[in-house]
Amino acid sequence: MLTIFSQGQGRYCDGISRRGFLKIGGLSLGASTLSLADLFRLEAKGASPSKRHKAVIHVFLGGGPPHQDMWDIKTEAPSEIRGEFKSIHTNVPGIEIGECFPRIAQIADKSVFIRSVMGVTDRHEAYQCNTGWQENDLRPIGGRPSLGSVVAKLQGPIDPAVPAFVGMAAPTQHKPWSDAGTVGFLGPTYAPFKPDGPALENMKLKGMTLEQLGDRKKLMTSFDGLRRDADASGVIAGVDKDTALAFDVLTSSKLVEALDISKEDPRIRDRYGDGKPYKFQFDGAPTVNEQLLMARRLVQAGVRVVTLSYGRWDSHGDNFNLVRDHGGKLDQCLSALVEDLAAHDMLDDTTVIAWGEFGRTPRINAQAGRDHWAPVSCAYLAGGGMRTGQVIGSTNRLGEHAKDRPVHFQEVVATLYHNLGIDPTSVTINDPTGRPQYLTERGPMRELV
Numbered sequence: 001m002l003t004i005f006s007q008g009q010g011r012y013c014d015g016i017s018r019r020g021f022l023k024i025g026g027l028s029l030g031a032s033t034l035s036l037a038d039l040f041r042l043e044a045k046g047a048s049p050s051k052r053h054k055a056v057i058h059v060f061l062g063g064g065p066p067h068q069d070m071w072d073i074k075t076e077a078p079s080e081i082r083g084e085f086k087s088i089h090t091n092v093p094g095i096e097i098g099e100c101f102p103r104i105a106q107i108a109d110k111s112v113f114i115r116s117v118m119g120v121t122d123r124h125e126a127y128q129c130n131t132g133w134q135e136n137d138l139r140p141i142g143g144r145p146s147l148g149s150v151v152a153k154l155q156g157p158i159d160p161a162v163p164a165f166v167g168m169a170a171p172t173q174h175k176p177w178s179d180a181g182t183v184g185f186l187g188p189t190y191a192p193f194k195p196d197g198p199a200l201e202n203m204k205l206k207g208m209t210l211e212q213l214g215d216r217k218k219l220m221t222s223f224d225g226l227r228r229d230a231d232a233s234g235v236i237a238g239v240d241k242d243t244a245l246a247f248d249v250l251t252s253s254k255l256v257e258a259l260d261i262s263k264e265d266p267r268i269r270d271r272y273g274d275g276k277p278y279k280f281q282f283d284g285a286p287t288v289n290e291q292l293l294m295a296r297r298l299v300q301a302g303v304r305v306v307t308l309s310y311g312r313w314d315s316h317g318d319n320f321n322l323v324r325d326h327g328g329k330l331d332q333c334l335s336a337l338v339e340d341l342a343a344h345d346m347l348d349d350t351t352v353i354a355w356g357e358f359g360r361t362p363r364i365n366a367q368a369g370r371d372h373w374a375p376v377s378c379a380y381l382a383g384g385g386m387r388t389g390q391v392i393g394s395t396n397r398l399g400e401h402a403k404d405r406p407v408h409f410q411e412v413v414a415t416l417y418h419n420l421g422i423d424p425t426s427v428t429i430n431d432p433t434g435r436p437q438y439l440t441e442r443g444p445m446r447e448l449v
Contacts (some may be wrong), residue, residue: 062177065316099329116393125176132413146181158302167192173283284312317367351384
């Protein structure tokens with residue numbers, strides 16, 4: 001945590017305001033619901049312009065969300081398959097989704113619902129969502145790098161003070177659910193910057209407030225002293241250049257301001273909500289709605305790829321109450337994100353994806369839950385210049401298998417690369433042996449690009 005406290009409201013000679021505080025980490029602001037898209041437009045009008053760039057916001061639904069309770073309601077199936085939820089109409093004629101997502105139903109024209117994702121394994125981890133590959137692929141040389149790491153290598157940062165790849169996945173007891181994106185054979189140079197990671201935990205200015213600083217030079221000196229303290233204890237000397245870069249990034253107000261959602265209109269924050277109280281978390285991630293707002297701000301600051309882990313969807317028991325809780329909260333913040341990006345004229349350049357590692361069993365078990373189901377799962381996408389307002393694929397009557405247009409996991413990841421301006425069918429990266437490796441073995445989805 002880095003915190004700078006101030007009681008004054010003065011300004012430096014170059015016109016930069018002294019802040020009451022700058023704080024990295026901690027997402028716990030109370031909020032209520034408000035569905036007014038005009039708020040986003042008003043907020044966007046006052047935002048400072050930024051250089052346009054392609055980006056991805058990846059919302060990982062760790063645990064395996066139930067496809068038949070979200071985007072693929074089986075209204076004609078027996079009750080032991082269908083479950084408790086009904087389908088609702090969307091703003092696109094002919095498209096219906098689960099009743100827990102009324103706000104997303106109203107932005108279906110900006111959305112894509114994939115009902116037939118296949119090619120996954122029954123493993124509780126984010127690896128396949130982050131890379132498009134199975135975990136054991138190229139393991140002897142470090143494994144496959146995640147999309148964020150690949151983008152950091154191929155495209156680099158927009159701004160030297162803002163990392164290309166930020167991972168906000170909250171720490172989880174089941175660690176694979178908080179994987180922000182592996183670097184694979186690329187090495188630690190291309191690891192995600194983690195605002196809540198170990199690099200920030202012990203970073204505090206010692207014995208100094210802004211009132212004691214006469215000018216910006218003294219402020220920079222305090223940061224230098226922080227570095228010397230860390231180096232004297234062997235921290236900086238013993239880490240690679242990426243951790244040292246994290247220290248440098250902290251001195252940039254751009255990243256600090258992007259992480260400070262207190263700058264947003266309270267009504268905008270209310271629209272996203274805070275996702276509290278955190279229910280059904282157990283060993284997984286909390287439902288931190290504010291991280292989606294922070295993701296928009298990070299992209300606006302110049303980040304190319306933002307990943308986060310949202311909720312714990314492993315519903316072996318009490319599936320329907322879990323979906324009511326997680327689904328309702330996701331409906332609020334995901335629809336807010338899409339509307340917010342559109343209001344800031346960022347939606348065509350930013351791809352939003354929300355999906356998990358596999359689906360859930362069609363048949364409801366004795367604990368009113370659904371178990372793991374690898375044969376088929378689902379995904380939600382928006383933005384990125386894609387042809388939205390459509391459903392892709394279908395499953396059979398019981399939701400067991402892909403029926404029409406099976407969509408391979410790698411096609412989805414290849415689409416993300418395409419939307420970022422990277423051709424996954426031709427671009428390669430050399431592995432440590434010097435052998436060129438393609439980013440995926442499949443091309444992007446033809447229905448979307």
